[in-house]
Amino acid sequence: MRFPLYIAKRYLKSKSGNNIINLVTILACLGVMAGTTALFIVLSVFSGIKDYSLSILDVDTPDIRISPIQGKTFLVDDTFIQKIQKTPDSIFYTKILEERAFFKNKDKEEIAYIKGVDSLFNKVTPLDSLVMVGEWFAANSTNTCITEYQLTRKLDLNVYTDLLQIYVPKAGKGYISNPNNAFTTIKPQVVGVISNQNQEENKFVYVPLSLSQQLLSKAPNEVSYVDVALRNDINPSNTIEYLKENFPDYRISKREEINGSFYKILNSEKLIAYLVSLLVVMMVLSNTSGTIIMVIVDKKNDIKTLLNLGAPLKSVRRIFATYGFLLNVIGMFVGLGIGITIVFAQLHYELVMITPSIAYPIAFEWENIWVVCITIILFGALASLLASGRISERFVKKR
Structure with a gap:
């Protein structure tokens, strides 16, 4: 596993001779960042709405x-x-x-x-x-x-x-x-x-x-x-x-x-919001698949060289799957950092208000971080594996 990881990190750090590849890679990373930030903020907002609604019920329940x-x-x-x-x-x-x-x-x-x-x-x-x-x-x-x-x-x-x-x-x-x-x-x-x-x-x-x-x-x-x-x-x-x-x-x-029905409504609303945001995240991660395919085409000569040196086809596929995984993880951590900053800014400085006296409800929960990480890693890994699966002997033999 060290060999695919080493090559993938080299590809990620080094610039390609094709500027379009560099631009598409940056855009793919920015897309993952934006999707991660949006998913975390949406979940945090619905957590805040849930806490606010339950605080009202706490008085008379x-x-x-x-x-x-x-x-x-x-x-x-x-x-x-x-x-x-x-x-x-x-x-x-x-x-x-x-x-x-x-x-x-x-x-x-x-x-x-x-x-x-x-x-x-x-x-x-x-x-x-x-x-x-x-x-x-x-x-x-x-x-x-x-x-x-x-x-x-x-x-x-x-x-x-x-x-x-x-x-x-x-x-x-x-x-x-x-x-x-x-x-x-x-x-x-x-x-x-x-x-x-x-x-x-x-x-x-x-x-x-x-x-x-x-x-x-x-x-x-x-x-x-x-x-x-x-x-x-x-x-x-x-x-x-x-x-x-x-x-x-x-x-x-x-x-x-x-208040069983009220709790079910709140949980259902958060689930629906998550599923809608998940569709956006999947669209963003599909861009990562496209980026990996473009990198594969750009590195076709490198792939031939690795195969000629005796590297198994499976290991070559892992290189680009790892490349896509690392790209998603970098975008995920940066996006989470931005999302957490926005959430705490709203909590402490009340940037968005519903009324002059009531700030828009939002809440920081570790559960939301885990949900976002699992979602990005799981679907990002799936997108990377699907894209790296395009590497085949027939592809390498093509001129």
């Missing part, structure tokens, strides 16, 4: 959720509480009751979800940090609510002055004889409005847990699910394993599973 496998609610009894308090990691947990409801204010009507939360809710999902008008209701509140901004606009609500009418059908069977008795109604006072960039949160109105249990005719310890947050920024795998062992009749979901 817990680390772990405990929900019933069957049915919509379950009872949080003393045994349940004792088990969850014995988790190996230090945690916060909050009880939540959620149901679809009908909301009305004057002549405005909307269907959304009522979400009853206890006093520890904001320690698990800190939505109180998103309050833009008013304040989050106190722990001892009994008849107050927090509305989302878009829902507040649709219902034309005023903080501290309006009472929001919430209707839920009464449970039961048979025909409704009196429509006035078909619904359970509460009228909590609006004390705050939150602004959340997560579109899923447009459908919730938050009320104290006891008020939602009263509205839905549930027991004081009956909830839809229990959300868990780790107090320290640690891997939740130990806690998840413990909960699955001690709560076999419940569904234990980690953050990625709670």
